[in-house]
Amino acid sequence: MKVDVQLTINGQPAQFRVEPTERLVDTLRERAGLTGTKEGCGVGECGACSVLLDGKLVSSCLVLTVAAHGCRVDTVEGLARDGRLNDLQRAFIEEGAVQCGYCTPGMLMAAEYLLGRYARPTTEQIRQAISGNLCRCTGYRKIVSAIRKTARQRAARRTGR
Amino acid sequence: MSWLDSRRPRYDAADKVTGKLLYPSDRTMDGALWVEVVRAAHPHALIRNIDTSRAEAAAGVVRVLTAKDVPGLNAFGIQVQDQPVLCHDRVRYQGDAVALVGAESRRAAREAARLVEIDYQVLEPLTDPERAMAADAPALHPGGNILHQGHFSKGDIEEGFGKSAVIVEDVYQVPMIDHAFLETEAGLSYYDGEVLVVESCGQYVFRDQTQIARSLGLPLDKVRVTAPFVGGAFGGKDEITVQIHLALMTYHTKRPARMVATRAESIVSHTKRHAARMYYKTGASRSGKLLAVQARFVSDTGAYASLGGPVLNLMMEHAAGPYLVPHFQVDAYAVYTNNGFAGAFRGFGCTQACLAMESQMERLARALRIDPLRFRQMNVLHQGDLAALGYPMKLEVGAEATIRSARRSKLWRNRRALRQPPASYGPSRRRYIRRGVGAASQMQGLGLGIGIPDYAEVEIELAPGPRATIKAGTTEIGQGAYHAYILEAAERLGLEPGQIRVVGADTGRTPDSGTTTASRTTYAVGNAILLAAGRLEQELGRRAARRLGWPAGAGKLRDGGFTGSGGWVALDELLAGQRVSARATFHVPVQDVEMGDGLPHLLYSYGTHVALVEVNTLTGEIRVVRLEAHLDGGQVISRTGFEGQSEGGIAQGIGYALFEEVRLDRGRFVDTNFDKYVLPTSLDVPVDMRTVPVMVRDSTGPFGAKGISETCMVGPTPAILNAIEDAIGVRFTRLPVRAEDVLQALREKEKKDEG
Numbered sequence: 019m020k021v022d023v024q025l026t027i028n029g030q031p032a033q034f035r036v037e038p039t040e041r042l043v044d045t046l047r048e049r050a051g052l053t054g055t056k057e058g059c060g061v062g063e064c065g066a067c068s069v070l071l072d073g074k075l076v077s078s079c080l081v082l083t084v085a086a087h088g089c090r091v092d093t094v095e096g097l098a099r100d101g102r103l104n105d106l107q108r109a110f111i112e113e114g115a116v117q118c119g120y121c122t123p124g125m126l127m128a129a130e131y132l133l134g135r136y137a138r139p140t141t142e143q144i145r146q147a148i149s150g151n152l153c154r155c156t157g158y159r160k161i162v163s164a165i166r167k168t169a170r171q172r173a174a175r176r177t178g179r
Numbered sequence: 180m181s182w183l184d185s186r187r188p189r190y191d192a193a194d195k196v197t198g199k200l201l202y203p204s205d206r207t208m209d210g211a212l213w214v215e216v217v218r219a220a221h222p223h224a225l226i227r228n229i230d231t232s233r234a235e236a237a238a239g240v241v242r243v244l245t246a247k248d249v250p251g252l253n254a255f256g257i258q259v260q261d262q263p264v265l266c267h268d269r270v271r272y273q274g275d276a277v278a279l280v281g282a283e284s285r286r287a288a289r290e291a292a293r294l295v296e297i298d299y300q301v302l303e304p305l306t307d308p309e310r311a312m313a314a315d316a317p318a319l320h321p322g323g324n325i326l327h328q329g330h331f332s333k334g335d336i337e338e339g340f341g342k343s344a345v346i347v348e349d350v351y352q353v354p355m356i357d358h359a360f361l362e363t364e365a366g367l368s369y370y371d372g373e374v375l376v377v378e379s380c381g382q383y384v385f386r387d388q389t390q391i392a393r394s395l396g397l398p399l400d401k402v403r404v405t406a407p408f409v410g411g412a413f414g415g416k417d418e419i420t421v422q423i424h425l426a427l428m429t430y431h432t433k434r435p436a437r438m439v440a441t442r443a444e445s446i447v448s449h450t451k452r453h454a455a456r457m458y459y460k461t462g463a464s465r466s467g468k469l470l471a472v473q474a475r476f477v478s479d480t481g482a483y484a485s486l487g488g489p490v491l492n493l494m495m496e497h498a499a500g501p502y503l504v505p506h507f508q509v510d511a512y513a514v515y516t517n518n519g520f521a522g523a524f525r526g527f528g529c530t531q532a533c534l535a536m537e538s539q540m541e542r543l544a545r546a547l548r549i550d551p552l553r554f555r556q557m558n559v560l561h562q563g564d565l566a567a568l569g570y571p572m573k574l575e576v577g578a579e580a581t582i583r584s585a586r587r588s589k590l591w592r593n594r595r596a597l598r599q600p601p602a603s604y605g606p607s608r609r610r611y612i613r614r615g616v617g618a619a620s621q622m623q624g625l626g627l628g629i630g631i632p633d634y635a636e637v638e639i640e641l642a643p644g645p646r647a648t649i650k651a652g653t654t655e656i657g658q659g660a661y662h663a664y665i666l667e668a669a670e671r672l673g674l675e676p677g678q679i680r681v682v683g684a685d686t687g688r689t690p691d692s693g694t695t696t697a698s699r700t701t702y703a704v705g706n707a708i709l710l711a712a713g714r715l716e717q718e719l720g721r722r723a724a725r726r727l728g729w730p731a732g733a734g735k736l737r738d739g740g741f742t743g744s745g746g747w748v749a750l751d752e753l754l755a756g757q758r759v760s761a762r763a764t765f766h767v768p769v770q771d772v773e774m775g776d777g778l779p780h781l782l783y784s785y786g787t788h789v790a791l792v793e794v795n796t797l798t799g800e801i802r803v804v805r806l807e808a809h810l811d812g813g814q815v816i817s818r819t820g821f822e823g824q825s826e827g828g829i830a831q832g833i834g835y836a837l838f839e840e841v842r843l844d845r846g847r848f849v850d851t852n853f854d855k856y857v858l859p860t861s862l863d864v865p866v867d868m869r870t871v872p873v874m875v876r877d878s879t880g881p882f883g884a885k886g887i888s889e890t891c892m893v894g895p896t897p898a899i900l901n902a903i904e905d906a907i908g909v910r911f912t913r914l915p916v917r918a919e920d921v922l923q924a925l926r927e928k929e930k931k932d933e934g
Contacts, residue, residue, distance in 0.1 A: 053205035054198015056410070058361045059442045063853035066361055094198040107196040111188045114819035117827065118657025119195030120361040120410030126196060145861045152853065154359050154411050155657045157826030158861040159868050160819075 023087045027052065028096030036083045043067045043078040046093060054094040054123045058152065065151030068124035069093050075131040077150075094123035097130070106130060106168045113164040117155035125151050129165045138173055141166065182669045183882055184815040184872075187676060189662035191408065191655065202410050203380040204365035204439045211367065211435040212241055214421075214428050215288035217278040217295045218448065219270035222517040222846025223319075224299040226268055226277070234280055234294040239287030242432050243295065244279040249427065251396030255419045257386065258776070259484035261320055262520075264394050264423050270299075271319055272482035272519050273847055274448035281428045281436060304846035308479040308514035309456070319482065324515045326480050327488035329495050329775060332508040333569045339471025339506025343462025347542045351535040352913045354840035355454040355479065358524060359858055360656075362410020363445040368425035369435035374687075375402050377426050380409045382417045382654050382695040388686045390419050391426045402426070403687040412656035413831075414523030415449050417696055418485045443851040450485050450522030451841060453478040453513070455494070457535040463543045469558040472499040472567065474535070476511035478521070478528075485522030487513040489631075492778040493528030493624060499567035500536040501578035501622040501785060502558045507567040517846040523696060525831065526893045529623050537619035537897035538912065541904065551901070552591060552787070555620050556582045570772045570779050577811030577875030581787040582620055584809040584873045590616065590789050597791055598905070611797040614804070617901025620787045623890040626699045628777030629769035635703035636690035639668065639711045640760035645739060645750035647672055647679045649708065652692035653700045654684045658888055659820035660700040666816050667705040667881055671712045673737040690762060698784060698886030701816055703767050705881030710763035712736060718759055723748065726755065768879055782877065784885045785811040788832075788894035792902040796925055799918030801903065803833055805867040806895060812887035813877040825870040825891040832895025834859045837915050 020035045027050060034049055046052045046069070055078060058066035062077040069078045070092040097104045106129055109115070116122050125148055132139055132147035139147065144165045145158070153161065194200035231243040246253055246267030253267070254260040266277050278295045282288035305311040311324040318324055340346060366379030375397065381387040384404040392402045409416065421438045428436040440448070458475040476494050480487030491513040498509045524530070544554035559579045564572050585591055594616035600609045627633040638650040649668055655661045661681040669676045682689055692704050716734055719741045723729040727745055734743025740750050770781045791805040808825045815821045838857040842849040850856040870891075876883025896914070904910050909924045 047205075048207075052198070053201065056202075056204070056362070057439075058363075059853045061442070061852050061854055064361065094196075098197050103193065103196065110196050111192040114186075114188065114823050116189070116192040116195050117659060117823055118361065118409065118411040119192070119200065120202065120657075122195050123198050141866055145866070149860045149862045152359075152361065152858050152860065154361055154413070154831070154858065155827045156823055157828075157830035157868065158864050159826050159866055160823060162861065162866055 021084050023083050025086055026090045028092060034083065038082065038084050040083045041079055042081040042083050042086050045083040046078060052093050052095050056120055056123060058120065065124045065128060066121055068127040068151065070127060070131060075128055094126055097126060105171055109164040109168045113160045113167060115156060115160040115164040121151055121153040125153065125161055132165070133169055133172065137176065139169055182666045182676060184818050185666060186819050187666070189659050189820065190665065191661065200408055202362055202408060203367070203378060203406070204362055206367040206378050207437055208367060208369055208435040211437045212281040212283065212428060212432060213285040213288040214424060214436050214438045215280045215292040216276045216424060217280065217292045219266070219273055219275040219277060220297065221270060221299055221301050222273045223302040223304040224270050225302065226266060226270065227298040227300055229278065230296040231278060233296065234291040237287065237291040237294055239283040240280060240291045241283065242281045242428065244427055244431060248431060249394055251394045253394065255390045255394060255423060256484050257418055257486055258488060262483040272517055274519060276424065279424055279428055281432055304517035306516055306518055306843065306846055308477050308516050311514050311516050312512060319515045325512055326484055326515055327491050327513045329491060329511045331495060331568050333567060334506035336471055336473050336506050336508040340462045342464065343470050344465040345543055345546045346460065346462040347539050347546065348460040349912050351457040351459065351538065353455050353531050353534060354914055355451045355519065355521065356835060356839045357446050357451060357841050357856060358413040358415030360411030360413060360415055363440040363442060364416065364420035364449060365439040366421045366425050367435060367437050368429040370429060370433060373401060375426055375429060377422050378405045379422045379425065380416050380420065381406050381422060382412050382656060384684045384686050385652060385691045387419065387422050391423050394423045395426055395430055405685040406654045407683040407685065409654055409656045413525045414527065414696060417523040417694070418450050420449055442853065446841065446851045446856065447848050451519055452524035453480060453487065453490055453521040453531065455479065455531045457531065459535050459539050461539040461543060463547060467547050467549045467554055467557050469502050469504050471506040472504045474498040474509045478513045479516050479518055480513040481516055481518050481520030483520045485520060487521055489777045490523070490528040492775055494532045496568060496624060496779050497529040497532045497622065498536065500533060500540065501560050501620055503560050503564050504567055518843050519848065526889050527697065529621065529889065530893050533619065533621045533893045534897050534914070537621070538900060538910070541617065541901040542910065552582055552586050552618050566779065568774060568779055570770055573781060574879065575875050575877055577785040577873055578620060578622060580873045580875050581785050581809040581811050584871055585618060585787040585789050585807065588789060588807055590791060590805060590807050591618070611795050613794045613796055613906040614791065615902045615904065615906025616789065616791050617898050617905050618787060618789045619894045619897035619901060621890060621893045622783040622785050623698065623893060624780030625702060625782040625784055625886055626697055626767040626780060628780045629773045631777045633693060633767040634764050635692040635707040636762060636764040637692055637704055637707040637711055638690055638760055638762045639708065639715060640758055641715060641750065641754060642758045643751050643754050643756055644678060645674065645754065647674055648682055649679065650682045650689040651704050652684055652689045653704060654695040656695055658824060659817060663701045663816045663820060664704055664708060668708050670882065671709055673739060698889045699767065701884055701886050702880055703765055705884060707763050707765035709881050710765055711761045714761035714763055715759060718761060719753060722753055726753065782879065782885060784887050784890040786890040786894050788898040790895065790898040790902040792899055792906060794903060794906045794921060796907065799921035801837055801916065801921060803865050803899060805865055807869045807871065808891055809871045809873050810887050810891055811873045811875045813880045813885040814874055814883035815872045816884050821872060821887065822870045824888050826868050828891030829868055829895045830859050830864045831892045833864055833899065835914060836896040836899040837917070840915055
C-alpha cells in the first residue's frame with residue numbers, strides 16, 4: 019500500500035507516493051534529492067537530520083513522511099536565498115564552525131530554531147539549543163560563537179543600529 | 180602580505196553550509212543497487228555451510244555474493260592481509276562479513292540479507308588478551324595470538340629503581356573506543372568504460388586501489404578510487420571498509436552499487452582504539468630527577484591485524500613521554516582476541532601511553548612535593564638528548580616551550596585560587612563542589628616513521644588568470660588540509676588563496692601524496708608544494724629567457740608574477756595563454772636507526788594541556804570548566820584550522836576521560852548507537868577553551884610547520900584525570916571516569932580516611 023503525501027519543502031509544493039513506513043529523512047534525501055539533510059544515527063540522537071517541520075525542530079529520521087502530510091518542511095537547502103548565503107551560514111564560515119561539515123546542516127537548523135524563538139539568547143541557551151546535535155570535529159566552541167554572532171547581528175538590525 | 184597563521188575562512192565551508200557538497204553517502208546513480216552485508220552472528224564460530232538460495236529468490240534481489248565470488252585474494256589489511264573480504268570457513272568477530280546482497284532497494288537488500296542461512300559451529304570467544312597470550316589458548320590465526328611484541332631497554336632498570344627516592348607503581352586500563360565520525364562508511368561504485376570506479380570514504384585512495392585490485396584480481400589501472408571529501412574519519416576509515424564490497428558487487432553485476440552503513444553496522448564493523456592494560460613503575464630522585472620508567476603493555480588488537488603492530492610500536496616509543504630518562508624498559512604485546520578489531524585512531528598508541536605516563540608523572544611530583552609542571556620541565560627532553568628508546572632527538576624539541584607557556588598561563592598561576600568554587604554558587608552547592616587543576620605534557624611522532632614508505636607527490640598547474648591548481652592525493656576528512664595546502668601555495672607562489680584550488684584524492688587524476696594520517700599532510704604535502712613551486716620557477720625562468728629574452732637564471736614567483744634576471748613580469752604575460760605544470764615528491768625524513776615498522780620517528784609535535792575541573796561530591800558529576808592547550812606545531816599555517824583541530828581534540832579527550840567506552844559482552848557489542856555510546860555534547864565541552872600556539876619552527880617543515888592533529892587530543896585526558904586528583908584526592912587509573920565511579924571512590928576514600 020502506498021500513500022500520497024503533499025509537503026511544502028522550502029516553500030515549494032511537492033508530492034510523493036510513499037510506503038507508510040517511509041521516514042522523512044529518506045523522502046528528502048532519496049526522493050527530493052535534498053541530500054543536505056544528513057543521517058548520522060537513525061535513532062534521533064545525533065541531530066544531523068534536523069529539519070523544521072511547520073517551524074518546529076525535529077529529527078527527520080524519527081518522522082514518518084505520512085505524518086508530515088500537509089506540513090511545511092524547511093531544510094538547509096532553503097537557508098540561502100537566490101544563491102546568497104544567509105547571515106547564519108556566513109557566520110559559520112567566518113567563525114571556523116565548519117570542519118567535516120556533516121553535522122553542519124543539522125546545527126544550522128537547530129540554530130535557526132533557537133534564533134526564531136529567542137532574539138538575544140545567552141551562551142547557555144545556545145549550548146542547550148545545540149545539545150541534541152553531535153559534532154565530532156569542532157569541540158562546539160566555534161559553533162557557539164557563530165550563533166552568538168548571528169544573534170547579535172540580527173538584534174542590531176532589528177533595533178536599526 | 181603573508182598568508183601564514185591566517186584566519187582566512189576555509190574555502191570548502193560554503194558548499195557545506197548550503198548542503199551542496201556531496202559526501203560519499205550522498206552519491207548515487209540511476210539503477211544503482213543497494214548492497215547489504217551479512218555479518219557474523221557470533222564473535223567466534225566455524226562456518227559449516229552457507230545457503231544463499233532463499234535470499235537469491237527474494238523479491239528485488241539481483242545478486243548474492245560469498246567467498247567463492249572473490250576472484251582475487253580473499254583477504255585485506257593495511258599491513259598484514261589477515262582479514263577475509265568474505266569469510267568462508269570461520270568468523271573471528273561480530274563484524275566479519277560473510278555474504279553480500281545486491282538488490283534494487285535498500286529494503287529489499289536488508290530483507291534478503293536475513294534470508295542468507297549460515298550454519299555455524301559456535302566457538303568460545305577469546306575476550307581477555309592476557310589469557311589469549313597463554314600457550315594453551317586456541318589460536319585465532321596460524322601464527323598464534325600474539326600479533327606483535329616489542330622489548331626495549333636503556334640503562335639498567337634495577338639500578339634506576341635502586342637510586343630512586345620515590346617509586347610509583349600502578350596498572351592503568353583504557354577501554355576500546357569508537358571514532359564516531361558523523362558520516363558512516365559509505366560509497367558508490369560503477370564502471371566507467373572498462374575501469375571500475377569506487378567513490379568512497381577512505382583515508383588513502385592509492386592503498387585502497389591496491390587492496391581492491393588485489394582482491395578482484397584486476398590490474399591497478401582498471402580500478403580508480405576517489406575520496407575527496409569525507410564526513411570525518413580520525414583514523415577509523417584508514418583500513419578498508421566498504422570499498423572492496425562495493426567493487427565486488429559492481430564487478431559481478433556490471434551495475435552501479437551503493438552502500439551506506441547504519442550506525443550499528445559502523446560501530447560493529449570498523450576498527451577501534453585499542454583497549455589496553457598498562458603496567459607502570461616509575462622512580463625519581465629526591466631532587467626531582469626522573470630516573471627509571473618501566474612499562475608493560477598488553478593491547479587488545481581484536482580479530483585482525485590492521486595497524487595493531489604499528490600502534491603498539493608508538494605506545495612503546497612514547498612510553499616515557501617527552502622526558503629524559505636514564506633507565507628505561509618496555510615490554511609490549513598486541514594480542515588477537517574476538518573483541519571487534521582495533522587499528523588507527525587519532526593519537527595512535529600515544530593516547531594510551533600518555534594517559535599512564537602523565538598520571539605517573541603527576542603522582543611522582545605530588546610525592547616529591549614539586550610543582551607538577553616544574554617537575555615535568557626539570558625532566559623534559561631537549562634537542563640532542565637521547566629518547567627513551569636510545570636514539571637522539573635530532574630536530575627542534577618544543578616540549579619545554581609548551582610547558583613554559585602553560586606555566587605562564589593565568590590558569591596555572593592562579594590555580595590555588597581557582598580551586599575555590601565561584602562565589603556565585605550558593606552555600607549549599609559550595610559545600611559539595613570541589614575544583615582542581617591538572618596538567619599533562621606529551622609528544623607525538625609525525626609521519627609514518629622509518630621503514631614505512633612515507634612520501635608525498637603533488638602537481639601544481641599554473642594557468643592564465645592567473646590561477647593555480649594543486650593536485651594532491653590526500654583526503655579532506657574535515658581537518659582542513661586542503662585549505663592549508665592553499666595557504667601554503669599562496670605563500671610560496673605569490674598568489675591570493677582565491678586564485679588557487681585543490682583537486683584531491685583521485686587515483687585517476689591526482690598524484691600519490693601518501694596517507695591522510697599521522698599528522699603528516701600539512702607537513703608532507705606542504706613540503707611537496709614547495710618543491711613543485713621550485714620546479715615551476717625553473718620552467719618559468721626558461722620561458723622568460725625564451726619569450727622575453729631575459730638572461731638565463733633563477734627566479735621567484737612573487738606578487739602574481741615572476742621575478743627574475745629581467746625584473747618582474749606578470750604571470751599572465753609570461754604564460755601567454757598556456758599552462759605550466761610541475762610535479763615533485765617530498766620524502767619525509769627519517770631517523771638513522773631502525774627499530775621496527777615505523778619505529779622510531781624523527782619528527783614530533785609537542786603539547787602541554789591544563790584543565791580546570793569541578794567535581795560534585797554529592798552527585799559524582801565531573802564538569803570540565805576550562806581547558807587550555809599549549810601546542811607546538813611549529814609555524815601555524817591556518818590559525819582557524821589550528822584552533823579547530825585543538826578544540827575538537829579537547830572534546831575527544833573529554834570523551835575519552837569521562838564518557839566513552841565500547842562495551843563488549845563475550846565478544847558481542849553492547850553499545851551500538853549514540854543512545855548508549857555517549858559522546859560529549861555542547862554541554863559537556865567548556866566554552867572556555869584556549870589554544871596557544873607555541874611556534875618552535877621545525878627546520879624540515881614547510882615554513883617551519885608541523886602537524887598537531889593528534890597531539891591536540893592526547894593531552895586533555897590525563898590533564899583531566901590529574902585535575903580530578905587535585906580536586907578530590909582520588910587517583911583514577913581506569914577510563915572512563917563516570918559519576919558512579921567518583922561516588923564509589925569517594926565512599927572508599929572516606930572509609931580509608933576514617934580507618
